[in-house]
Structures are given as structure tokens and as C-alpha cells.
Amino acid sequence: MVRSTRRRCPGFGGDEAGRERQLAGRDGQQVPDAWLYKVAVPAWQNTPDGRVESAWCVVWVRAPDHVKPVPGVSYDDVPTSRLPAPPAEREILGPRRPSGWVLQKLERGRGIIHAVDCEEAPAGAPVLTLDKALDAAEHPGTRLCLCAVRRPNSTPCSRGSNMASAARKTAAGSRRDRHTGEMSLFHADAYDLDDMMVHPRHQAMQPVLAQLIQQLRDCETEEAGVEFQRDLLNRLLEVEKDRAGFKRAAKRMRSGKGPQPEAPEPQSGRDLADAATWRFEQDVCDRLARQLRSVGDALAWRVFGFHRPFILALCRNDSPGLMYGKAGLQAELERVERAFKEDGAFALLHDLTNCLRIGDITVWDGVHPPRTEEIKTNPNNTKSAQLRRINQARAAVLDGGPLPGDNASELLYDLNLPLRTHLDVLREALERAATEGIYATEVPGSRALFVVDQYGCAQQGLSSKQFNERLQQTVDAALQRAGIAAGREDHNIHSTSLDSTARDPLRVPWANYPLHPVACARLIGDYAVATVETSGPALTRLLQVAGLDARWVRPPGNTDLQPGEVVMEIHQQEQLRAVALPGDRSRRLRRRPPTVRPLPGPAPARRALRRSTAAASCAGTPSTR
Structure with a gap:
């Protein structure tokens, strides 16, 4: 047993020279909100034979609450351990939320599980462990408060739908796989999108x-x-x-x-x-x-x-x-x-x-x-x-030969067209969504871009109603500014980043985009989803201004686009050719291929066209182009 003395001891006031000796010879450790120093406190201890002898009790003390530096004394020789620099994603996410859950008991055996820091959590309720929270969540009469659904920096509790998933579904709509045409995002019936996101x-x-x-x-x-x-x-x-x-x-x-x-x-x-x-x-x-x-x-x-x-x-x-x-x-x-x-x-x-x-x-x-x-x-x-x-x-x-395969007519061609993007708009949208959760803006060319970031949504702490209202207001305002709000249900189409990672080998990888590595990682993992929406008639008018005889031929309606579906005809010199809308290979426009010539060899500025069924593919270019 160790008993501390009542005498003033080094590091807590009293003898300045003693404080210098003790503090200068110990370690310093940085913690998230302060510095701790190891000091030796004089004390007494009992020996095995029943005697009492003096001893030193080594303790960590907080500066400046319990210990202060001696004026004029250098502490450069004190060994110190600093905290490592926080990762980039932690700088964006901010402080972690406290972990744990509490159960609000209602009548007739019902209940609501809240996060421990939820404003609606009952005061004084015991904090549940993960296992107990999961057991309570499986009770038929128990539901989860939105705050208890797992957020990116908390421990998993929910096995159901969450707010970020609703954002992706609302912003992106139903989506077919571009290769198989199947409706399910992960082609599985035993779990949903949220189960994957919170794993x-x-x-x-x-x-x-x-x-x-x-x-x-x-x-x-x-x-x-x-x-x-x-x-x-x-x-x-x-x-x-x-x-x-x-x-x-x-x-x-x-x-x-x-x-x-x-x-x-x-x-x-x-x-x-x-x-x-x-x-x-x-x-x-x-x-x-x-x-x-x-x-x-x-x-x-x-x-x-x-x-x-x-x-x-x-x-x-x-x-x-x-x-x-x-x-x-x-x-x-x-x-x-x-x-x-x-x-x-x-x-x-x-x-x-x-x-x-x-x-x-x-x-x-x-x-x-x-x-x-x-x-x-x-x-x-x-x-x-x-x-x-x-x-x-x-x-x-x-050498300009045919591409690998059985069709010898598939060649590489030089389109001699500059690639125009709006990556600055995408970058700003991702940065804003990382803190605001939802961000939408107009894009030149009668388009609207909206981004939903799951980490940003978690940081805002919105209720389901607040989230849906903000999403609707933000997207509607962007569509109005882009001039494509009218007739949205009948004529608008969209392209989304959702579940697009490594699906198309011709698509430029997100990691190559001039974005912060954390933003790229979120796009890859679908924690951030970018969607571009445009209007068929508005796009037609822009092409007509450019001198092309364009007609939107897709019937009005809110049905899903089918792979290879023709949505627009462009007449020029009474001939037709077919291309894909930017960001989606399944949306075809009819028009004739341009007159081009094969190149004998590679050139840095050369862009490729695979001529297959008279289609010029725009796949792989940024969806905000």
C-alpha cells in the first residue's frame, strides 16, 4: 500500500528547484485536449515485514491544471510524445460521436433505441452495449430512432434502412446495371444497400x-x-x-x-x-x-x-x-x-x-x-x-489495325474534339456535401448536379423528415436554375455514380480525378453519390442552336431507360448516326458517324472511338461533362 504525503511536492507548487528536477526528468504525453506530464510524488509505503518506508509514486498530471513550467527553465530535453496527425477523413468528419445506445421504454412493451447523444434520449437511462442494443432492436415492438442508425464514425447497430440510403435512392432513382439490366444494386435478396454501407x-x-x-x-x-x-x-x-x-x-x-x-x-x-x-x-x-x-x-x-x-x-x-x-x-x-x-x-x-x-x-x-x-x-x-x-x-x-475481336471493321479513330469538363463544379459540390450532407447546383448545358454525402448527412444530424425536405428543396432549386424543372417527370433523364466503380473498363477511375483522396474514396465506396440530370427537350434545343436538326423521340413518362433505347434523333444531311448521352452508354441518339481517318500511331492528344454498330461511345468521361 502506498500513502501520499501532505508535504508540497514537485510539480504541484512549493520548492521550485525540486519541481524543475522532477518535471525536467520525466516524459510528456500529448492527449487530444491537453498535455500530460509524468512526475514523481513522494509517499510512504508498507514493506512485507510490516515496516513503513519512503517511496516515490509516479503519476501523470495535466498541464496547466496541476503543473506549471518554471519561468526561465528550458524543457527541451524532456522526452515528449505527440499525437500523430489526424487522417484526412477525420479532419473532414470532425470529432467522433460518443458510442452507445439507450432504450426509451414505451407502453405495451414497445420501445425506441436512441444514440446516447440523441436529444430525444431519456435522461438517466442506462447505456446499452452493442449486444444488448442488437437484442433490443430485434424485439417486434422496438424501432430505431434515426440517430441510432449507424453513422460513419459510430458502432454498427442498425440492420435496417438509413437516411443516407434514402438520399441515394431519392437522388439517383432506380438503376439498372449497365451490363446485365438487373434492377437490384447488389443483386441480392438477403440484405439491402444499408447493410453493405454499415459493414x-x-x-x-x-x-x-x-x-x-x-x-x-x-x-x-x-x-x-x-x-x-x-x-x-x-x-x-x-x-x-x-x-x-x-x-x-x-x-x-x-x-x-x-x-x-x-x-x-x-x-x-x-x-x-x-x-x-x-x-x-x-x-x-x-x-x-x-x-x-x-x-x-x-x-x-x-x-x-x-x-x-x-x-x-x-x-x-x-x-x-x-x-x-x-x-x-x-x-x-x-x-x-x-x-x-x-x-x-x-x-x-x-x-x-x-x-x-x-x-x-x-x-x-x-x-x-x-x-x-x-x-x-x-x-x-x-x-x-x-x-x-x-x-x-x-x-x-x-498501326491502325482492327481491335481485338472477330469484327475487323472496329478501328481506332481520331475525333479531333477537345474534352470539355466541369470538374471544378464537381469538386466544389463534393466539398460542400461533405459538410452540408446535400448540395445541388446547375451545370452549363441545361444540367443539374446534386451530391449526397453520407458522412455529411451524419454530421448534420437531420431527422428523416428534415432530410427529405432539404433534399427536395435543394434539388428543386438547382433544377429551376438549370431551367429543366418543368416536365421533369416526363422528359428528364439522369446519370449517377452509384455503384459505378470498376463497372466499365473504359471509364476514367475516380482515383484519377483531380479531387481530394478522401473525396475519391467516398465516390468509390458510394458514401458520396453524384447525380447529373438533364432534360431531353432542353438538350434538343441546345443542339438545334448548334445547327443540328435534333428531335426528342422518347415518349413522355417516368419509366426506366432500357439499354440501347433510342431517345433522340439528329438529322444532318438527311442521314442518321448514333451516339450515347454523356455518362450513360445505354442512352442512344441516332445520327451518322463523322468522317474520320485512322491514325498510324499513338499521339498524346488522341481520343479513341470504337466504331461498333455505328455507335460512338462517350463512356468513361466525367458525368458532369
């Missing part, structure tokens, strides 16, 4: 993505590029390993067996005896792998000098699938390392991307054009079809 793995990926994007932007040498590729590979293999484990467990559960002993631990809080729980975890990992590969796509676009023809030519194949467990992965990694160590060249691993689907690696030696290679553990196993696709892709870009 701990999914939210933990946000700072990882922001860090990887910043690391990519900081790469200035081949060595830095190789190191970045290693880090991205390790992250991806870790996710895919868990994905494979969850898939195996789900399969065993469906056959009446239990999960394998080495199965990764689910983090959704769902019933482990339900096979749907393990399938849900698998789908989470699928989504995270796609997010990581979108950063790999950003690396590919950068090393190709943002030269779209290379991406267009090398994407024309099926997705290769998972890297984890791939038989030839080690050989590919050895080739990447050998290219750097022996030749000082950078070799890009295609399986780290979604957009490069022909060949295994592409090598840049600084002298010759990029060289795509097929790597096999046994050189005799190289298939002629694979080599033919590689050679076709190279010839299409460098």
Missing part, C-alpha cells in the same frame, strides 16, 4: 483507399511505383483470401455442414448459423476487391499516360477472375521484380486492374512503346489465341 469491413476500407490514392499520386519513380504495386497487391490478396474463405463456408452451410475451422470471422453481427450471413460476407469482399482494383485502374491510366486507346484495346476480353490461389501468380510476380531489378523497367500486373484483360503484364522500358506479355510457368503452354489478342491490341494502337 465494418466496408467502412474500414475508406481510409485504406484514401491512403493508397495519395501513395499513387506521390509516386515519381519506378521504384515508388513498384512499391505501390506491392502494397496494393497485399491488400487485394488479403481481401480475396477472406472472400474465398467465406465462399467455401457458405457452400458448406448450404450442404448442411458447419463452416470450416479456418474460416474468416464474419463482422456483420448476423446469425452465424444462417448460410446467407456467409454469402453476405463474400459479397462484401467482392465489392472491396472491386474498389481496390479501381485504384489499380488509376495506376494503369497513369502509366499509359492517360492515353485511352491502350486501355480500349487491352480491355476487350473477359475479366480474369481472382488473383488469390492463381497458379501462375508467382511467375508473374517474379517477372515484375526482374524487370525492375535487371532493366530498371516498370512492369504493371494486369490482375491488379479491372481494365486490362489481355495479357498478364505490360512493361515500360523508357525507350520502346509499352510491351504486353503473357507469362506462363511453362513457356510451352502459351496459347496462340492469347498471343493473337496481344498482337491485335498492339497493332490497333500503333
Whole structure:
């Protein structure tokens, strides 16, 4: 037992020289709201044989509440530990909310679960742990207050719909997958969008993505590029390993067996005896792998000098699938390392991307054009079809030959058109939404942009009614300013970023946009959703002013657009041609292809056109263009 003395002790007043000796010889530790210093307080202690002897009691004290510096004395030699700089996402989000929940008991066994800091929470109610809050939430008579629905910096409690999901659904409307045409965002019936957004793995990926994007932007040498590729590979293999484990467990559960002993631990809080729980975890990992590969796509676009023809030519194949467990992965990694160590060249691993689907690696030696290679553990196993696709892709870009595939008429053309964007508008909208939750503005060309940020919505603490009212008012005002509010239900169409990450290999990755890495990460993870809306008749009038005989032919109505649906006809010289509306490949306009000529080789300013069924695709350009 230690008893402190009543004498004035160093660090708390009294002997100035003693205070100097004690304070200068101890540690300083920074905490979020103050500095703490370790000081030794004189005390008495009992010995095992029953005697009492003097002793020092080491304690941490707060400055300046309990200890003050001695005037004229230097403390430069005092060892100090400062807090690390807060991550970028924490600077935007602000202080964390206190964790925990309380139950408001109502009559007839009903109740409401509130966040511990909710204004409507009952005073004096005990704070519930996560397990107890989940148990209470599953009671038939219990509902969740909106404040209890999980926000980005709190612990998961809700298994139902939340406010941010309503924002995405209201802003973006129902959406069909651009490739399959299916209505469901994640093609699953056992969980909804909010379950994915609040999953701990999914939210933990946000700072990882922001860090990887910043690391990519900081790469200035081949060595830095190789190191970045290693880090991205390790992250991806870790996710895919868990994905494979969850898939195996789900399969065993469906056959009446239990999960394998080495199965990764689910983090959704769902019933482990339900096979749907393990399938849900698998789908989470699928989504995270796609997010990581979108950063790999950003690396590919950068090393190709943002030269779209290379991406267009090398994407024309099926997705290769998972890297984890791939038989030839080690050989590919050895080739990447050998290219750097022996030749000082950078070799890009295609399986780290979604957009490069022909060949295994592409090598840049600084002298010759990029060289795509097929790597096999046994050189005799190289298939002629694979080599033919590689050679076709190279010839299409460098020599003006046909693109890989069976249609020899598909060539690359120079449109000689400047790319005009409004990225400054998108950047401001994302920054405003990060703090305000909802932001909308008009965009030149009779368009409106609105952004919903889940972190911003959480920071505002809006009720469901307040949120819906603000969203409606903000969007309506932007549509009015853009001049496209009238007849919205009949003629307006929209394009959204929701669930677009790595869906289209020709789309410029979010990580390449000139935005803050945190903003890019939120777009990748759908915590921020940007939607552009325009009016068919208004767009028609703009084209008519430009000298084109345009007609909006889509019948009035609020039905979903179908892939390949014709919405506008543009007549010029009594001929027709077909293009897609900016940001959506499924919306077709009829008009004739321009007169263009094939290029003999690559040029930095060249943009690519794939002539397929007389369609010029605008896919991959920013949706706010």
C-alpha cells in the first residue's frame, strides 16, 4: 500500500528547484485536449515485514491544471510524445460521436433505441452495449430512432434502412446495371444497400483507399511505383483470401455442414448459423476487391499516360477472375521484380486492374512503346489465341489495325474534339456535401448536379423528415436554375455514380480525378453519390442552336431507360448516326458517324472511338461533362 504525503511536492507548487528536477526528468504525453506530464510524488509505503518506508509514486498530471513550467527553465530535453496527425477523413468528419445506445421504454412493451447523444434520449437511462442494443432492436415492438442508425464514425447497430440510403435512392432513382439490366444494386435478396454501407469491413476500407490514392499520386519513380504495386497487391490478396474463405463456408452451410475451422470471422453481427450471413460476407469482399482494383485502374491510366486507346484495346476480353490461389501468380510476380531489378523497367500486373484483360503484364522500358506479355510457368503452354489478342491490341494502337475481336471493321479513330469538363463544379459540390450532407447546383448545358454525402448527412444530424425536405428543396432549386424543372417527370433523364466503380473498363477511375483522396474514396465506396440530370427537350434545343436538326423521340413518362433505347434523333444531311448521352452508354441518339481517318500511331492528344454498330461511345468521361 502506498500513502501520499501532505508535504508540497514537485510539480504541484512549493520548492521550485525540486519541481524543475522532477518535471525536467520525466516524459510528456500529448492527449487530444491537453498535455500530460509524468512526475514523481513522494509517499510512504508498507514493506512485507510490516515496516513503513519512503517511496516515490509516479503519476501523470495535466498541464496547466496541476503543473506549471518554471519561468526561465528550458524543457527541451524532456522526452515528449505527440499525437500523430489526424487522417484526412477525420479532419473532414470532425470529432467522433460518443458510442452507445439507450432504450426509451414505451407502453405495451414497445420501445425506441436512441444514440446516447440523441436529444430525444431519456435522461438517466442506462447505456446499452452493442449486444444488448442488437437484442433490443430485434424485439417486434422496438424501432430505431434515426440517430441510432449507424453513422460513419459510430458502432454498427442498425440492420435496417438509413437516411443516407434514402438520399441515394431519392437522388439517383432506380438503376439498372449497365451490363446485365438487373434492377437490384447488389443483386441480392438477403440484405439491402444499408447493410453493405454499415459493414465494418466496408467502412474500414475508406481510409485504406484514401491512403493508397495519395501513395499513387506521390509516386515519381519506378521504384515508388513498384512499391505501390506491392502494397496494393497485399491488400487485394488479403481481401480475396477472406472472400474465398467465406465462399467455401457458405457452400458448406448450404450442404448442411458447419463452416470450416479456418474460416474468416464474419463482422456483420448476423446469425452465424444462417448460410446467407456467409454469402453476405463474400459479397462484401467482392465489392472491396472491386474498389481496390479501381485504384489499380488509376495506376494503369497513369502509366499509359492517360492515353485511352491502350486501355480500349487491352480491355476487350473477359475479366480474369481472382488473383488469390492463381497458379501462375508467382511467375508473374517474379517477372515484375526482374524487370525492375535487371532493366530498371516498370512492369504493371494486369490482375491488379479491372481494365486490362489481355495479357498478364505490360512493361515500360523508357525507350520502346509499352510491351504486353503473357507469362506462363511453362513457356510451352502459351496459347496462340492469347498471343493473337496481344498482337491485335498492339497493332490497333500503333498501326491502325482492327481491335481485338472477330469484327475487323472496329478501328481506332481520331475525333479531333477537345474534352470539355466541369470538374471544378464537381469538386466544389463534393466539398460542400461533405459538410452540408446535400448540395445541388446547375451545370452549363441545361444540367443539374446534386451530391449526397453520407458522412455529411451524419454530421448534420437531420431527422428523416428534415432530410427529405432539404433534399427536395435543394434539388428543386438547382433544377429551376438549370431551367429543366418543368416536365421533369416526363422528359428528364439522369446519370449517377452509384455503384459505378470498376463497372466499365473504359471509364476514367475516380482515383484519377483531380479531387481530394478522401473525396475519391467516398465516390468509390458510394458514401458520396453524384447525380447529373438533364432534360431531353432542353438538350434538343441546345443542339438545334448548334445547327443540328435534333428531335426528342422518347415518349413522355417516368419509366426506366432500357439499354440501347433510342431517345433522340439528329438529322444532318438527311442521314442518321448514333451516339450515347454523356455518362450513360445505354442512352442512344441516332445520327451518322463523322468522317474520320485512322491514325498510324499513338499521339498524346488522341481520343479513341470504337466504331461498333455505328455507335460512338462517350463512356468513361466525367458525368458532369
